[in-house]
Amino acid sequence: MQSLHSCVQGPGIGLKALVNKENNRVIFAESDEDFIDVLFSFLTIPMGTIFKLIHNKSPTAGIGCMDNLYKSIMNLDEQQFRTEACKTMLLHPRNAAEVECKRLKLNIDDDEPPKYFLCDSRDCRLSGNKLLSHYRNAVCGCGEHMGFEMVLSKKESKGRVFDARDRGVFLKGLTRFIITDALEVMPASIESSHSLLYALQVTDGKNIEEHSFYIGVDKVLTLLKHSLIAEALLTKTLLEQNPEPESGKEDFCCSRYAKSRKAPASNARASEDFVDLLFSFLTVPLGYIAKEMCNTFGGCISHLYKSVEKLDTEQFLKSCKHKEMLLSPKLAPDFSYENHPLSIEEDIHPPYYYELGYKSVGELKSDKPFIGHYSTLTVMDPTSHFKEATSGGFLTGPAKFTVTDNLIITPISPIKCLSLLNKLEVSLNDVKECVVRVGYEEALKLLLASFVSESALTNAFLREANP
Secondary structure, eight states: OOOOSSOOOSSOEEEEEEEETTTTEEEEEEEEHHHHHHHHHGGGSBHHHHHHHHHHHOTTOOOTTHHHHHHHHHHSOGGGBSSHHHHHHHHSOOBTTHHHHTTSSSOOOOOOOOOEEEOSOHHHHHTSOOEEESSTTOBOTTSOBOOEEEOEEOOOOOSOOOOGGGOOSSBOSSOEEEEETTOOEEEOOHHHHHHHHHHTTOOOGGGEEEEEEEEOHHHHHHHHHHHHHOSSHHHHHHSOOOOOOOSOOSOOOOOOEEEEETTTTOEEEEEHHHHHHHHHGGGSBHHHHHHHHTTTOOSHHHHHHHHHHHSOHHHHBSOHHHHHHHHSOOBOTTOOOTTOTTOOOBOOOOOEEEEEOGGGOEEEESSOOSSSEEEEEEEOOTTSOTTOSSOOOSBOSSOEEEEETTOOEEEOOHHHHHHHHHHTTOOGGGOOEEEEEOOHHHHHHHHHHHHHOSOHHHHHHTSOOOO
Protein backbone atom coordinates (compact mmCIF):
# COMPACT_ATOMS: atom_id res chain seq x y z
CA MET A 1 0.00 0.00 0.00
CA GLN A 2 1.21 3.47 -0.88
CA SER A 3 1.60 6.15 1.76
CA LEU A 4 -0.82 9.05 2.07
CA HIS A 5 -0.54 11.42 -0.91
CA SER A 6 -1.11 14.60 1.10
CA CYS A 7 -0.29 15.73 4.58
CA VAL A 8 -3.07 15.47 7.09
CA GLN A 9 -3.98 19.08 7.78
CA GLY A 10 -7.37 20.18 9.01
CA PRO A 11 -10.59 18.23 8.45
CA GLY A 12 -10.59 15.59 5.76
CA ILE A 13 -11.86 12.22 4.60
CA GLY A 14 -9.86 9.06 4.01
CA LEU A 15 -10.23 7.41 0.61
CA LYS A 16 -8.78 4.23 -0.92
CA ALA A 17 -8.36 3.68 -4.65
CA LEU A 18 -7.18 0.95 -7.01
CA VAL A 19 -4.75 2.28 -9.62
CA ASN A 20 -3.70 0.65 -12.87
CA LYS A 21 0.11 0.91 -12.84
CA GLU A 22 0.38 0.42 -16.60
CA ASN A 23 -1.41 3.64 -17.54
CA ASN A 24 -1.43 5.39 -14.13
CA ARG A 25 -5.23 5.59 -14.10
CA VAL A 26 -7.63 5.18 -11.19
CA ILE A 27 -9.81 2.10 -11.70
CA PHE A 28 -12.18 2.93 -8.88
CA ALA A 29 -12.18 4.34 -5.37
CA GLU A 30 -13.97 3.13 -2.26
CA SER A 31 -15.41 5.23 0.57
CA ASP A 32 -18.14 5.46 3.15
CA GLU A 33 -21.12 7.83 3.13
CA ASP A 34 -19.06 10.86 4.29
CA PHE A 35 -17.32 11.29 0.93
CA ILE A 36 -20.35 10.34 -1.17
CA ASP A 37 -22.48 12.90 0.68
CA VAL A 38 -19.93 15.55 -0.33
CA LEU A 39 -20.08 14.45 -3.98
CA PHE A 40 -23.88 14.39 -4.00
CA SER A 41 -23.99 17.84 -2.41
CA PHE A 42 -22.50 19.22 -5.66
CA LEU A 43 -25.98 18.85 -7.17
CA THR A 44 -27.48 21.31 -4.67
CA ILE A 45 -24.95 24.13 -5.15
CA PRO A 46 -26.03 27.20 -7.19
CA MET A 47 -23.90 27.95 -10.25
CA GLY A 48 -22.88 31.36 -8.88
CA THR A 49 -21.41 29.73 -5.78
CA ILE A 50 -19.58 27.16 -7.89
CA PHE A 51 -18.01 29.83 -10.06
CA LYS A 52 -17.05 31.92 -7.03
CA LEU A 53 -15.35 28.94 -5.37
CA ILE A 54 -13.53 27.83 -8.51
CA HIS A 55 -12.51 31.37 -9.44
CA ASN A 56 -11.05 31.96 -5.97
CA LYS A 57 -8.96 28.80 -6.34
CA SER A 58 -8.07 29.18 -10.03
CA PRO A 59 -8.82 32.63 -11.53
CA THR A 60 -8.16 31.41 -15.10
CA ALA A 61 -10.71 28.59 -14.95
CA GLY A 62 -13.95 29.09 -16.84
CA ILE A 63 -17.32 27.34 -17.05
CA GLY A 64 -18.79 28.15 -20.44
CA CYS A 65 -20.12 31.69 -20.18
CA MET A 66 -20.97 31.52 -16.49
CA ASP A 67 -17.78 33.31 -15.46
CA ASN A 68 -18.65 36.22 -17.77
CA LEU A 69 -22.12 36.48 -16.20
CA TYR A 70 -20.61 36.56 -12.72
CA LYS A 71 -18.05 39.22 -13.66
CA SER A 72 -20.76 41.29 -15.38
CA ILE A 73 -22.70 41.43 -12.12
CA MET A 74 -19.57 42.45 -10.23
CA ASN A 75 -18.97 45.29 -12.70
CA LEU A 76 -22.53 46.66 -12.79
CA ASP A 77 -23.29 49.71 -10.67
CA GLU A 78 -25.53 48.97 -7.67
CA GLN A 79 -28.03 51.52 -8.98
CA GLN A 80 -28.83 49.12 -11.83
CA PHE A 81 -30.36 46.71 -9.29
CA ARG A 82 -33.84 46.96 -7.77
CA THR A 83 -32.55 46.84 -4.20
CA GLU A 84 -29.20 46.85 -2.45
CA ALA A 85 -29.65 43.15 -1.66
CA CYS A 86 -30.08 42.05 -5.30
CA LYS A 87 -26.42 42.31 -6.24
CA THR A 88 -25.40 40.44 -3.10
CA MET A 89 -27.94 37.70 -3.84
CA LEU A 90 -26.51 37.09 -7.31
CA LEU A 91 -22.87 37.15 -6.21
CA HIS A 92 -23.59 34.96 -3.16
CA PRO A 93 -26.65 32.84 -4.05
CA ARG A 94 -28.03 30.72 -1.23
CA ASN A 95 -28.38 26.95 -1.36
CA ALA A 96 -31.88 25.61 -0.66
CA ALA A 97 -30.20 22.61 1.02
CA GLU A 98 -27.82 24.74 3.11
CA VAL A 99 -29.08 23.28 6.40
CA GLU A 100 -28.13 19.79 5.22
CA CYS A 101 -24.84 20.91 3.65
CA LYS A 102 -23.69 22.52 6.91
CA ARG A 103 -23.59 18.98 8.33
CA LEU A 104 -21.21 17.66 5.66
CA LYS A 105 -17.85 16.48 6.93
CA LEU A 106 -16.33 18.78 4.28
CA ASN A 107 -18.47 21.78 3.36
CA ILE A 108 -16.79 23.77 0.58
CA ASP A 109 -19.24 26.70 0.63
CA ASP A 110 -17.50 29.35 2.71
CA ASP A 111 -20.30 31.94 2.60
CA GLU A 112 -21.53 33.33 5.87
CA PRO A 113 -24.69 31.74 7.32
CA PRO A 114 -27.95 33.68 6.90
CA LYS A 115 -28.33 36.81 8.99
CA TYR A 116 -31.52 38.07 10.63
CA PHE A 117 -32.57 41.72 10.82
CA LEU A 118 -35.71 43.17 12.40
CA CYS A 119 -37.13 46.66 12.36
CA ASP A 120 -35.32 49.14 14.57
CA SER A 121 -38.71 49.98 16.10
CA ARG A 122 -39.51 47.58 18.95
CA ASP A 123 -43.25 48.22 18.60
CA CYS A 124 -43.09 47.27 14.94
CA ARG A 125 -41.53 43.91 15.78
CA LEU A 126 -44.37 43.00 18.15
CA SER A 127 -47.49 44.69 16.87
CA GLY A 128 -46.61 46.57 13.68
CA ASN A 129 -45.45 45.11 10.37
CA LYS A 130 -43.68 42.17 12.05
CA LEU A 131 -41.09 41.77 9.29
CA LEU A 132 -37.76 39.96 9.09
CA SER A 133 -34.99 40.50 6.53
CA HIS A 134 -31.93 38.40 5.73
CA TYR A 135 -30.20 41.50 4.36
CA ARG A 136 -29.14 44.64 6.19
CA ASN A 137 -30.55 48.06 5.28
CA ALA A 138 -33.94 46.85 4.08
CA VAL A 139 -36.67 49.40 4.73
CA CYS A 140 -39.60 48.30 6.86
CA GLY A 141 -43.19 49.17 6.02
CA CYS A 142 -43.11 51.76 8.81
CA GLY A 143 -40.24 53.56 7.10
CA GLU A 144 -37.56 52.56 9.62
CA HIS A 145 -34.45 50.64 8.62
CA MET A 146 -34.26 46.97 9.51
CA GLY A 147 -30.91 47.11 11.24
CA PHE A 148 -31.72 45.32 14.49
CA GLU A 149 -29.63 42.15 14.09
CA MET A 150 -30.55 39.02 16.01
CA VAL A 151 -29.22 35.50 16.39
CA LEU A 152 -31.60 32.62 15.72
CA SER A 153 -32.12 30.50 18.84
CA LYS A 154 -31.54 26.87 17.97
CA LYS A 155 -33.93 24.12 18.91
CA GLU A 156 -32.81 21.80 21.65
CA SER A 157 -32.97 18.08 20.86
CA LYS A 158 -33.85 16.36 24.15
CA GLY A 159 -33.76 12.65 24.79
CA ARG A 160 -32.68 11.65 21.27
CA VAL A 161 -30.94 8.28 21.09
CA PHE A 162 -27.91 8.31 18.79
CA ASP A 163 -28.00 5.79 15.96
CA ALA A 164 -24.89 5.43 13.77
CA ARG A 165 -27.15 5.04 10.73
CA ASP A 166 -28.31 8.65 11.23
CA ARG A 167 -24.86 10.12 10.86
CA GLY A 168 -25.06 10.69 7.09
CA VAL A 169 -26.47 13.82 5.45
CA PHE A 170 -28.27 12.58 2.35
CA LEU A 171 -27.25 8.95 2.78
CA LYS A 172 -27.77 6.55 5.65
CA GLY A 173 -24.73 5.80 7.75
CA LEU A 174 -22.70 2.59 7.79
CA THR A 175 -22.73 2.16 4.00
CA ARG A 176 -19.82 1.88 1.57
CA PHE A 177 -19.70 2.82 -2.08
CA ILE A 178 -17.53 2.50 -5.17
CA ILE A 179 -16.74 5.59 -7.28
CA THR A 180 -15.49 5.18 -10.86
CA ASP A 181 -13.06 7.48 -12.61
CA ALA A 182 -16.04 9.05 -14.43
CA LEU A 183 -17.90 9.75 -11.15
CA GLU A 184 -20.37 6.88 -11.26
CA VAL A 185 -21.33 5.89 -7.72
CA MET A 186 -22.63 2.43 -6.81
CA PRO A 187 -22.97 0.33 -3.65
CA ALA A 188 -19.74 -1.51 -2.88
CA SER A 189 -19.82 -5.21 -3.75
CA ILE A 190 -17.48 -7.88 -5.11
CA GLU A 191 -19.66 -8.19 -8.23
CA SER A 192 -19.55 -4.48 -9.09
CA SER A 193 -15.76 -4.25 -8.55
CA HIS A 194 -15.18 -7.29 -10.78
CA SER A 195 -17.45 -5.82 -13.45
CA LEU A 196 -15.39 -2.61 -13.50
CA LEU A 197 -12.13 -4.54 -13.79
CA TYR A 198 -13.44 -6.58 -16.72
CA ALA A 199 -14.91 -3.51 -18.40
CA LEU A 200 -11.50 -1.82 -18.27
CA GLN A 201 -9.77 -5.07 -19.36
CA VAL A 202 -7.70 -5.21 -16.20
CA THR A 203 -7.01 -8.93 -15.80
CA ASP A 204 -3.50 -9.06 -14.34
CA GLY A 205 -3.49 -8.43 -10.62
CA LYS A 206 0.20 -7.48 -10.77
CA ASN A 207 -0.80 -4.26 -12.55
CA ILE A 208 -3.12 -3.18 -9.72
CA GLU A 209 -1.90 -1.07 -6.85
CA GLU A 210 -3.81 0.21 -3.81
CA HIS A 211 -3.38 3.87 -2.86
CA SER A 212 -4.64 5.79 0.18
CA PHE A 213 -5.61 9.44 0.00
CA TYR A 214 -6.66 12.10 2.47
CA ILE A 215 -9.21 14.43 0.88
CA GLY A 216 -9.42 17.97 2.22
CA VAL A 217 -11.36 21.04 1.09
CA ASP A 218 -8.84 21.91 -1.66
CA LYS A 219 -9.15 18.45 -3.21
CA VAL A 220 -12.95 18.67 -3.08
CA LEU A 221 -12.83 22.00 -4.92
CA THR A 222 -10.56 20.42 -7.54
CA LEU A 223 -13.03 17.53 -7.87
CA LEU A 224 -15.87 19.99 -8.34
CA LYS A 225 -13.99 21.91 -11.04
CA HIS A 226 -12.95 18.79 -12.94
CA SER A 227 -16.44 17.32 -12.68
CA LEU A 228 -17.68 20.20 -14.84
CA ILE A 229 -15.00 20.33 -17.52
CA ALA A 230 -13.05 17.06 -17.54
CA GLU A 231 -13.25 13.30 -17.92
CA ALA A 232 -11.14 10.81 -15.90
CA LEU A 233 -12.06 12.81 -12.83
CA LEU A 234 -10.39 10.76 -10.07
CA THR A 235 -7.20 10.26 -12.07
CA LYS A 236 -6.80 13.99 -12.70
CA THR A 237 -7.60 14.92 -9.11
CA LEU A 238 -6.11 12.18 -6.95
CA LEU A 239 -3.03 11.48 -9.07
CA GLU A 240 -2.60 15.20 -9.71
CA GLN A 241 -2.80 15.00 -13.48
CA ASN A 242 -4.31 18.47 -13.57
CA PRO A 243 -3.84 20.24 -16.89
CA GLU A 244 -6.55 22.86 -17.32
CA PRO A 245 -9.11 21.34 -19.74
CA GLU A 246 -10.87 23.54 -22.21
CA SER A 247 -14.36 24.66 -21.36
CA GLY A 248 -17.05 24.74 -24.01
CA LYS A 249 -16.27 21.26 -25.34
CA GLU A 250 -19.90 20.67 -26.25
CA ASP A 251 -22.10 22.85 -28.42
CA PHE A 252 -25.77 23.20 -27.54
CA CYS A 253 -28.05 24.56 -30.11
CA CYS A 254 -30.37 25.02 -27.94
CA SER A 255 -43.43 37.49 -23.43
CA ARG A 256 -39.34 38.36 -23.60
CA TYR A 257 -37.01 39.28 -26.37
CA ALA A 258 -33.46 40.13 -27.40
CA LYS A 259 -32.36 41.48 -30.78
CA SER A 260 -29.51 39.42 -32.16
CA ARG A 261 -27.05 40.61 -34.82
CA LYS A 262 -25.34 38.41 -37.39
CA ALA A 263 -24.90 34.63 -37.51
CA PRO A 264 -22.93 33.70 -35.52
CA ALA A 265 -24.28 36.27 -33.11
CA SER A 266 -21.90 39.09 -32.29
CA ASN A 267 -24.05 40.80 -29.68
CA ALA A 268 -27.63 41.44 -28.67
CA ARG A 269 -29.62 44.43 -27.51
CA ALA A 270 -31.75 43.35 -24.59
CA SER A 271 -34.12 44.77 -22.01
CA GLU A 272 -33.73 44.18 -18.29
CA ASP A 273 -36.09 41.18 -18.25
CA PHE A 274 -33.81 39.22 -20.61
CA VAL A 275 -30.73 40.15 -18.57
CA ASP A 276 -32.63 39.14 -15.40
CA LEU A 277 -33.05 35.71 -16.96
CA LEU A 278 -29.33 35.47 -17.74
CA PHE A 279 -28.30 36.59 -14.26
CA SER A 280 -30.76 34.13 -12.69
CA PHE A 281 -28.74 31.27 -14.22
CA LEU A 282 -26.23 31.83 -11.41
CA THR A 283 -28.91 31.00 -8.83
CA VAL A 284 -29.80 27.66 -10.49
CA PRO A 285 -28.55 24.53 -8.66
CA LEU A 286 -26.15 22.33 -10.60
CA GLY A 287 -28.54 19.38 -10.17
CA TYR A 288 -31.20 21.15 -12.26
CA ILE A 289 -28.72 21.53 -15.12
CA ALA A 290 -27.58 17.90 -14.75
CA LYS A 291 -31.19 16.75 -14.88
CA GLU A 292 -31.86 18.63 -18.12
CA MET A 293 -28.54 17.55 -19.68
CA CYS A 294 -28.72 13.85 -18.87
CA ASN A 295 -29.79 12.86 -22.39
CA THR A 296 -27.42 15.23 -24.22
CA PHE A 297 -24.25 15.44 -22.16
CA GLY A 298 -22.17 12.49 -20.94
CA GLY A 299 -19.97 14.35 -18.50
CA CYS A 300 -19.14 13.43 -14.93
CA ILE A 301 -21.98 15.46 -13.44
CA SER A 302 -24.53 13.53 -15.53
CA HIS A 303 -23.00 10.28 -14.26
CA LEU A 304 -23.27 11.53 -10.68
CA TYR A 305 -26.90 12.53 -11.20
CA LYS A 306 -27.81 9.15 -12.72
CA SER A 307 -26.09 7.41 -9.80
CA VAL A 308 -28.50 9.09 -7.38
CA GLU A 309 -31.42 8.02 -9.59
CA LYS A 310 -30.33 4.38 -9.45
CA LEU A 311 -29.80 4.18 -5.69
CA ASP A 312 -32.53 2.38 -3.77
CA THR A 313 -34.12 5.04 -1.58
CA GLU A 314 -35.19 2.81 1.29
CA GLN A 315 -31.83 1.05 1.53
CA PHE A 316 -29.39 3.93 1.02
CA LEU A 317 -31.05 7.37 1.24
CA LYS A 318 -32.21 9.11 4.41
CA SER A 319 -35.67 9.66 2.90
CA CYS A 320 -37.54 10.35 -0.32
CA LYS A 321 -37.25 14.05 0.56
CA HIS A 322 -33.44 13.84 0.62
CA LYS A 323 -33.39 12.08 -2.75
CA GLU A 324 -35.67 14.78 -4.13
CA MET A 325 -33.25 17.48 -2.87
CA LEU A 326 -30.60 15.95 -5.14
CA LEU A 327 -32.66 15.01 -8.20
CA SER A 328 -34.95 18.08 -8.26
CA PRO A 329 -33.09 20.76 -6.30
CA LYS A 330 -35.06 23.94 -5.66
CA LEU A 331 -34.08 27.56 -5.75
CA ALA A 332 -33.48 29.07 -2.33
CA PRO A 333 -36.41 31.13 -0.98
CA ASP A 334 -36.81 34.55 -2.68
CA PHE A 335 -34.51 33.66 -5.59
CA SER A 336 -37.26 33.25 -8.16
CA TYR A 337 -39.49 35.97 -9.60
CA GLU A 338 -42.82 36.26 -11.37
CA ASN A 339 -42.99 35.03 -14.97
CA HIS A 340 -39.55 33.41 -14.91
CA PRO A 341 -39.49 31.31 -18.14
CA LEU A 342 -37.95 28.23 -16.47
CA SER A 343 -40.39 28.21 -13.53
CA ILE A 344 -37.94 26.34 -11.27
CA GLU A 345 -39.61 25.53 -7.97
CA GLU A 346 -38.60 27.76 -5.09
CA ASP A 347 -38.17 26.55 -1.53
CA ILE A 348 -40.10 28.22 1.29
CA HIS A 349 -38.86 29.97 4.41
CA PRO A 350 -39.14 28.20 7.74
CA PRO A 351 -41.40 29.96 10.28
CA TYR A 352 -39.87 32.69 12.42
CA TYR A 353 -41.14 34.07 15.72
CA TYR A 354 -40.08 37.05 17.79
CA GLU A 355 -40.64 36.31 21.48
CA LEU A 356 -40.54 38.99 24.15
CA GLY A 357 -38.80 37.29 27.05
CA TYR A 358 -37.56 38.11 30.53
CA LYS A 359 -36.88 41.82 31.17
CA SER A 360 -38.20 42.66 27.69
CA VAL A 361 -35.23 40.98 25.99
CA GLY A 362 -36.47 39.50 22.72
CA GLU A 363 -35.52 36.17 21.13
CA LEU A 364 -35.75 35.05 17.51
CA LYS A 365 -36.96 31.47 17.19
CA SER A 366 -37.98 29.03 14.47
CA ASP A 367 -40.12 26.93 16.84
CA LYS A 368 -43.40 28.41 18.04
CA PRO A 369 -43.32 29.53 21.67
CA PHE A 370 -45.85 27.83 23.94
CA ILE A 371 -46.37 30.76 26.27
CA GLY A 372 -45.50 34.44 26.48
CA HIS A 373 -45.85 37.41 24.19
CA TYR A 374 -44.63 36.71 20.67
CA SER A 375 -45.27 37.69 17.07
CA THR A 376 -45.12 35.62 13.87
CA LEU A 377 -42.69 37.28 11.47
CA THR A 378 -42.96 37.57 7.68
CA VAL A 379 -39.74 37.41 5.66
CA MET A 380 -39.40 40.38 3.33
CA ASP A 381 -38.79 39.80 -0.36
CA PRO A 382 -35.24 41.21 -0.74
CA THR A 383 -35.72 41.92 -4.46
CA SER A 384 -38.55 44.39 -3.98
CA HIS A 385 -39.63 47.17 -1.67
CA PHE A 386 -42.36 46.70 0.91
CA LYS A 387 -45.93 46.53 -0.48
CA GLU A 388 -44.86 46.48 -4.13
CA ALA A 389 -47.60 44.96 -6.25
CA THR A 390 -45.41 42.46 -8.10
CA SER A 391 -42.22 40.56 -7.43
CA GLY A 392 -39.89 41.49 -10.26
CA GLY A 393 -36.40 40.35 -11.13
CA PHE A 394 -33.08 41.65 -9.87
CA LEU A 395 -32.67 44.68 -12.15
CA THR A 396 -34.48 47.98 -12.14
CA GLY A 397 -36.13 49.11 -15.33
CA PRO A 398 -36.80 50.14 -17.93
CA ALA A 399 -33.20 49.63 -19.04
CA LYS A 400 -31.31 48.39 -22.08
CA PHE A 401 -28.13 46.32 -22.14
CA THR A 402 -25.61 44.99 -24.61
CA VAL A 403 -25.12 41.22 -24.38
CA THR A 404 -22.20 39.65 -26.25
CA ASP A 405 -22.26 36.12 -27.63
CA ASN A 406 -20.23 34.93 -24.64
CA LEU A 407 -22.58 36.76 -22.23
CA ILE A 408 -20.58 39.80 -21.21
CA ILE A 409 -23.30 42.26 -20.17
CA THR A 410 -22.93 46.03 -20.01
CA PRO A 411 -25.32 49.01 -20.10
CA ILE A 412 -26.09 49.74 -23.74
CA SER A 413 -23.68 51.99 -25.63
CA PRO A 414 -23.78 52.48 -29.45
CA ILE A 415 -20.07 53.37 -29.43
CA LYS A 416 -19.15 50.12 -27.66
CA CYS A 417 -21.37 48.12 -30.06
CA LEU A 418 -19.56 49.56 -33.08
CA SER A 419 -16.20 48.99 -31.41
CA LEU A 420 -17.14 45.36 -30.81
CA LEU A 421 -18.06 44.87 -34.49
CA ASN A 422 -14.71 46.33 -35.48
CA LYS A 423 -12.90 44.08 -33.01
CA LEU A 424 -14.67 41.04 -34.47
CA GLU A 425 -13.89 42.29 -38.00
CA VAL A 426 -17.57 42.27 -38.92
CA SER A 427 -18.65 44.49 -41.80
CA LEU A 428 -21.79 46.56 -41.28
CA ASN A 429 -23.05 45.07 -44.57
CA ASP A 430 -22.98 41.63 -42.94
CA VAL A 431 -25.06 42.67 -39.96
CA LYS A 432 -28.58 41.29 -39.87
CA GLU A 433 -31.04 42.02 -37.06
CA CYS A 434 -33.19 39.17 -35.76
CA VAL A 435 -35.86 39.27 -33.07
CA VAL A 436 -36.14 36.19 -30.85
CA ARG A 437 -38.75 35.48 -28.19
CA VAL A 438 -37.74 33.53 -25.13
CA GLY A 439 -40.13 31.04 -23.61
CA TYR A 440 -39.39 27.87 -21.64
CA GLU A 441 -37.63 25.96 -24.44
CA GLU A 442 -35.47 28.91 -25.49
CA ALA A 443 -34.57 29.73 -21.87
CA LEU A 444 -33.54 26.12 -21.23
CA LYS A 445 -31.38 26.02 -24.38
CA LEU A 446 -29.77 29.28 -23.34
CA LEU A 447 -29.05 27.97 -19.83
CA LEU A 448 -27.44 24.78 -21.14
CA ALA A 449 -25.49 26.67 -23.81
CA SER A 450 -24.15 29.13 -21.22
CA PHE A 451 -22.95 26.19 -19.14
CA VAL A 452 -20.96 24.35 -21.85
CA SER A 453 -20.30 26.88 -24.59
CA GLU A 454 -18.52 30.18 -25.11
CA SER A 455 -21.03 31.16 -27.82
CA ALA A 456 -24.26 31.02 -25.85
CA LEU A 457 -26.46 33.26 -28.04
CA THR A 458 -25.36 31.55 -31.24
CA ASN A 459 -25.88 28.05 -29.86
CA ALA A 460 -29.20 28.87 -28.23
CA PHE A 461 -30.87 30.81 -31.05
CA LEU A 462 -29.05 30.25 -34.36
CA ARG A 463 -28.10 26.57 -34.45
CA GLU A 464 -30.09 23.39 -34.65
CA ALA A 465 -29.86 21.03 -31.67
CA ASN A 466 -27.36 18.17 -31.93
CA PRO A 467 -29.07 14.87 -32.67
